[in-house]
Amino acid sequence: MDSELLISCRFQGKILADSNSMIDTRDKWALADVSYEIKPDISFQHVLGFGYSFEPTSCYNLMRLPPRARHEVLSLLVDPARGAGLNLWRLCIGSPDFSYKFYSYDDLPGGETDEHLDRFSIDEDRRYVIPVVKEALAINPGIQLFASPWSPPAWMKIPEPHWRKGTLEERIGGNGMCSGRLDPRWYDAYATYFVKYLQAYKAEGIDIKAVTVQNEPHHNWVLMPTCWWDGENERDFIRDHLGPKIQQSGLATEIWCWDHNWGQIHPARYPVTVLSDPGAAQYVSSIAFHHYDMVHVSNMGKFHSMFPGKHVQFTEGSLLWLWGAARLAAYLRNWSQSYVGWVPFIDTNGDPNIGPFKTKRTMLQPVVPGAEPVIKEAIPAPHQYPVDPALLDGGPFKAILARYDYYLLAHYSKFIRRGALRIKSTRKMPLLGGEVSFKNPDGSIVSVITNRRRVPMRVHVALHGRHYRFQLPARSIATLHLSP
Known part of the structure; x- marks a missing residue:
């Protein structure tokens, strides 16, 4: 097999640097800090994709860029040759918390x-979200999309005191979308609302692969669009309303259930309630997880063991620094078909964002004059600022910042193709290391290895009797790509 080794180490000024000359291929085992054998004949889940969100905050900023600059930034995100090749993107059904306004x-x-939803309209999405999605699809037609609501329209909701964060007096904006639950008398209308959304986007030339019923259904806060759901409510809604309506509409859109933290999988908890009911389970293809409770990632693997016929997706949670790159390997080793981060393009003032969760850091950022970014992980200038500043002339931003996190994710997304199979890799991995391997549809092998230690790590990989040895610098990541 022909080999390709790419290493990123900000301390050495390396970003996806060609390091093939470092590989020693002598046919014998040698002393190493990490030794593992890749076994392509033993496989696990397929890969659906890697991506982020086209939510209102990012799309608003993208549409403020001059057209050529916007094309460059979108190419950095979705182009598999020139950029990271991110091919799985989350849309919001209405507005989330990261937005310039709250709306349904x-x-x-x-x-x-x-x-009868006579006044249903996606016109607000036509301002920022839909133009960005169309341009991204033009750059990479292989992008797939899934969508999640943060709240139904306010008139469909009733108060819900359970776990409510804040008082009603603290409520801001949202026309009543902040906190509460869906009134059961509107279940059928809300299922129609989903179908009308899918049909409206399809009429725009945008197909939605899947929907989740609710973003973080155990989140009930008066400061942002939220909607409380119990497992029993989602079970009944999918079984008796949403599933049949999508099927009757002729759409091929899948339903992914739960869409919240993976700590909630005890047999008495929400997603098990949904999937233990055959009537609801027939309409559900995947369970979607977030990572915000930070319970051990092995819970995703445990859920797969409980329901092996359902796929596992990771649908929200950004992974930062080298720690995040190593953690992504663990997500994939625990049966997730996907990784989707949250908010890729907020400006250096943290705008626009009327929700309660504030940040001034995303993996790509437009730099506002006078609001210089805080950079804790400096990388070489051509990689730190990858867009020609001349393309920004006439716009509100003076530069586009790419953080190290962007390149760390690219070590996975540029090389692991949709349809790739995770394959077995026997290993003895030291503390602060991480590894995961895949076989692409074209037969090539991809192995991603991280070294979070303060010292170099000697790596020895075996495949089909051939040996690949190299030294991974301290605090670095490598992608070993072996072509058939």
Whole structure:
């Protein structure tokens, strides 16, 4: 097999640097800090993709860029040759917390209802989200999309005191979308709301692969769009309303259940309630997880063992620094078909963002004049600022910053293709190391190895009787790509 080794180490000024000359291929085992054998004949889950979110905050900033600069930034994100090749993107059904305003597709004056959804409209998405998605699809037609709501329209909701964060007096904006639960009398109308969204986007030339019923259904906060769901409610909604309506519409859109932290998988908990019901389970293809409770990642693997016929997806949670790159290997080793981060393009003022979770850091950032970014992980200038500043002339930003996190994710997303199979790799991995291996549809092998230690790590990889030895610098990541 022909070999390709790419290493990123910010302390050595290396970003996806060609390091093939470092490989020693003598046919014998040797002393190493990490030794593992790749076994392509033993496989696990397929890969669906890697990506981020096209939520209102990022799309608003992207649409403020001059057209050529926007094309460059989107190419950095989705182009598999020129950029990271991110090919799985999350959309929001209505607005999430990261937005310039809170809205649904059927906002009404207080006291009014719209049972037949006569006033349904996605016009707000046509301002920023839809143009960005269309341009991204033009650059990479292989992108797939899934979508999640943060709240139904306010007129469909009733108060919910369970685990509510904050008081009603603290409520801001949102036309009643902040906190509460869906009134069961509107289950059928809300299922129609989903179908109308899918059909409206399809009419725009945008197909949605999957939907989740609710982003973080055990989140009930008055400061942002949220909606409380119990497992029993989602079970009934999928079984009796959403599943049948999507099927009757002729759409091929999948349903992914849960869409919250992986700590909630005890048999008495929410996602098990949904999937233990055959009527609901027939419509559900995957369970979606977030990582914010930081319970051990092996819970995803345990869930796969409970329901081996359902796929596992990781649908929200950004991974930062080398720690995050190593953790991503663990997510993939625990049966996730995907990795999707959250908010790729907020400006250096942290705008726009009217929600309660504030940040001034994303993997790519437009730099606002006078709001210089805090950079704790400096990398060589051509990689730190990858867009020609001349393309930004006439716009509100003076530079586009790429953080180290962007390149760390690219070590996975540029090389592991959709449809790749995770394969067995026997290993003795030291503390602060991480590794995961895949076989691409073209037969090539990809192994991603991280070294979080303060000292170099000697690596020895065996495949089909051939040996590949190299030294991984301190605090670095490597992608070993072996072509058939």
